[in-house]
Amino acid sequence: MQQGNEKTDWLYALLLYGLGFLLFWEWLRPLSIISDTGQTEIFILFTAFLFLLSYFQLPFWLSFPIKGVALVYALHAMFFPGPFFEFLWVDYFLSDFSQNVGFLFDGSFDRLSNVFRTFLFFILLWLISYLMQYWLIQTRRIFLFLLVTIVYISVIDTFTTYQADNAIIRIVIIGFVLLGLLQILRIQEQEGVIFSKGRFPVYWLMPLVVVIAFSSIFGYIAPKAEPQWPDPVPFLKKTTGDGDGEGRNGNGISKIGYGEDDSQLGGPFVMDDTPIFTAQIQDRGYWRVETKDVYTGKGWESSVQDRVIFEGSTETLFEDGVELEAFDMKMNMTGNEEFDFIVHPGQVTNIETGAEVQLLENPLTGKVFTQNLGESIVLDNYKLDYESPTFSEKMLREAPVNYPDRLANTYLQLPESLPERVGDLAEEITVEEENPYDKARAIENYFVGNGFVYETMDVAVPGDNDDYVDQFLFETQLGYCDNFSSSMTVLLRSLGIPARWVKGFTEGEFVAAAGDYREYEVTNNNAHSWVEAYFPEVGWVPFEPTRGFTNQADFVSDYSDDEATNSEAPDPAQTEEEQAQQQEQTPEEQASSGSSSVSFEWTVWYTVVLVLILLLLGYVVFKNYKKWLKRLVISRYKKRDDGKVLSEAYFRLLWLLDLHGIKRGENQTLREYAVQVDSKLQTEDMKELTRRYEENYYRGKANSDGWNEMKELWENLIKKMQS
Structure with missing residues (x-):
């Protein structure tokens, strides 16, 4: 019972x-x-x-x-x-x-x-x-x-x-x-x-x-009656003077989402989980819309507004030496936003609209517009083919610094009003780096610490005499993606590295998988901006300086590492890097590996499994330690026959009883306690054991003889305790 x-x-x-x-x-x-x-x-x-x-x-x-x-x-x-x-x-x-x-x-x-x-x-x-x-x-x-x-x-x-x-x-x-x-x-x-x-x-x-x-x-x-009281929210807003938000340029609070005008950045916004589109895609990455090249000190603008006929592929983002992998995807614009442009993952090679649609492209920003007979049109769905790069860090570090004039003239622009301390900070961050790629990485990592905080509400709007980037870097250090990405772009340009500001969306939330495709849902909350820097013989490389976000691009130490491994090691266990990730490596092999992609990475699932194992072990120990203690005590005293075993075994029994919740009162005699124990355990052994213990203790009988007589009662009492 x-x-x-x-x-x-x-x-x-x-x-x-x-x-x-x-x-x-x-x-x-x-x-x-x-x-x-x-x-x-x-x-x-x-x-x-x-x-x-x-x-x-x-x-x-x-x-x-x-x-x-x-x-x-x-x-x-x-x-x-x-x-x-x-x-x-x-x-x-x-x-x-x-x-x-x-x-x-x-x-x-x-x-x-x-x-x-x-x-x-x-x-x-x-x-x-x-x-x-x-x-x-x-x-x-x-x-x-x-x-x-x-x-x-x-x-x-x-x-x-x-x-x-x-x-x-x-x-x-x-x-x-x-x-x-x-x-x-x-x-x-x-x-x-x-x-x-x-x-x-x-x-x-x-x-x-x-x-x-x-x-x-x-x-x-059951049917519901209409509300009997009016909605209090409009009345409260009217009473407090809190109308609709005036956007970034006013005193109100905007909702997050994609916007056309970036000339005045800053100010707070609230989250908005309104769906925009869903995409079935084989690869995971950010969604591009456009880039902007002119930094005004308050925001970003485009120097070119012209549109040309889309020739079947977007701007060439990567040079011939970059390894590319071809993918295709399906886009469903099922959300509440109406976009008259194409959202895509990167270097597009073909777009299938399934309708009589004319595609126009801004040759500088890369934005692809959808029109029909000169009027903007919103597509419900479309398909496209694109190429995803894998960057070699060796190529990036060895990239020359002789930038083409057309890129240097466009993507090194900075306003004359930019405070000098911005350039000084860029030099200070990269003083120990020897090539543009490592300098870009140093600037990207600079925002991880140094007091910068991702914030969406307490975000300043630059005044007439304030520079947007300077204010963020030296005064507030509070902001969201626009602050981080704009600051890195300006810092790169101040070092003579061509860079541009990119707008679009993060990958979205995983919904389902179907074969090789994965479906993601993108909402207004996924609106985002990041940075691209140009490296000769490589092309435009993305960087992610925003706190809490991760760069989705693939990087390897060197392309030739894979080929050398394939030619020098015929052992199937030493094939290319992708297979090496699935093999066990010793700590020495991991330490000597030149690429982080082949080293063991501790993921959240390993931690979850480890925690579950530890919890399971802790639970097993917690549930069974009393049972193990009883077995240990029995094995320790059962075979002893010395003169002290009687007294020690009896008081060890009292200790076990107390451990199992049958506690002895402060003024309670052993006989009174024995009655309590027998009542709890539904036995008569404790009274008999206590009587024999007192008889042996007070009358001076030999303890070894007494222990042999008491042993069976003592062991039965221990076994009857509930663990």
């Missing part, structure tokens, strides 16, 4: 923690809509991990460091590129942490970095997971949290673009089941009801679940 109850206690906890996590999940779902957070899945996984550890009820000395490591790993996954175990990011994290602690104590909350704010948010999730454990397991009360959750979701639904129709249904169902289950548990505890193994909570809980499910379905399908 007791063993059955103990097992169902774990079932109670599993059900309570599972429902509690689902309820708290509703707090995290709107984050991607109401904030600029694009990685809410990390918050969800971290919270689920906390609930899982709480369910296992690990001791504090074990659970605290595990949760701490999980928190640090989550921060690394969100903000720091590179493997977790390289620890190159630790210095920046510690310096950022110490700096922000100072801001915190000074009350300068607006100066806190995104890394530190996220750290505080993870701490908040940690505390809430503890409170959920307290409410669910200790007090058996969750009504207040349920009420606050409903109010929170209602407010979010009313004043933001988040649609909470389904969320309210989920909250009601989960909340009512939780309330009913907790009420049943409270009745059981208050009345002392004991159920046989496996019968609770199924028989009592099923009617509750059926009633809640029926009520929810009926409420969902």
Whole structure:
């Protein structure tokens, strides 16, 4: 009976923690809509991990460091590129942490970095997971949290673009089941009801679940009356004078998305998950729309507005020496945005529109327009062929610096008003580099640290006497992709390296896979800008300076490395780099490898597997250590026959009883305690064992003889303890 109850206690906890996590999940779902957070899945996984550890009820000395490591790993996954175990990011994290602690104590909350704010948010999730454990397991009360959750979701639904129709249904169902289950548990505890193994909570809980499910379905399908109160949002906006946003050039807040006018950059924006298009593609990468060449000090413009007939392929981005791979893709413009131009992954070789459409191209920006009889036309879908490059870092480092005049005259332009300190900073960043490629990499990596923070709301608009790049580099250091990409482009140009500003979208969100194709959905949230720099004999090479984003281009150390490996090593185990990635390598081989693509890379899945294995091992140890201790104690004393074994074995038995929850009172005699033990274990052995122990101890009988008589009783008591 007791063993059955103990097992169902774990079932109670599993059900309570599972429902509690689902309820708290509703707090995290709107984050991607109401904030600029694009990685809410990390918050969800971290919270689920906390609930899982709480369910296992690990001791504090074990659970605290595990949760701490999980928190640090989550921060690394969100903000720091590179493997977790390289620890190159630790210095920046510690310096950022110490700096922000100072801001915190000074009350300068607006100066806190995104890394530190996220750290505080993870701490908040940690505390809430503890409170959920307290409410669910200790007090058996969750009504207040349920009420606050409903109010929170209602407010979010009313004043933001988040649609909470389904969320309210989920909250009601989960909340009512939780309330009913907790009420049943409270009745059981208050009345002392004991159920046989496996019968609770199924028989009592099923009617509750059926009633809640029926009520929810009926409420969902029943006709609804029209709202009796007017929408309060327009009234509040009118009262507070907060009308529609005036865009980047005004005092309002824009929505993220692709825009035509980039002459005035800066200012805040809010996220917008409106779908734009879906694409079925074989390769993963950014989506290009156009480039711009003239930096005005406030934004970007194009020096050429002419359009010419599209000749079947876009601008040649890469020279003959670059290795290219041909792909095809299908584009479906199923979103709410109407684009009269082609969105593509790069160097396009053919476009199939499936309609009577005339394609025109801006020869400088690379933007391809769609027209019909002189009028702009929006395509619903189209197909195209394109080429994806793999860049050799050896070629890039050995590229000459004699740039063609047409490129130097166009892509080295800088306004005369650009402050001199911008060029000085570029020289300072690249002082130790010897070639343009390494200089470009140094500038790209400069934004990883040095106080720069990805920010979408607290973003300055340059004044009449301010330069957009200079303001970001030396004053605010807060901004989004436009700030980072514009700054890198200007820094490269100040070093004499041709560079241009590129607009488009990031790869989007993976939806499904079909054969060799993968489908991605791109929304307004994916609007993005990045940098391209020109290297003779290579072409235009993309760079990604924006914090939190990763360059999608492929780089290898050298093309010839693959060929040399194929010719010099006939062993199939030493073929080209792509196959070498799938083979096991010793640490020495990894260290000597010239390309990072052949070295072992620690991914998030390896970490997840490792954490799961450690949790499983910890759980097995936690669940079985008492059983192992009993076996160890029995094996230690069973074969002894010396004079001290009687006393030691008896008091070791008392220690095991205390460990298993049968505790001896401070003023309780051994005989009184023996009665308590026999009552718990449903035996008479402890009273007999205690009587014989006292007889041997006080009457002076030989301990070895007494131990031989007591051994069987002692062992039976240990085996009857429930682990």
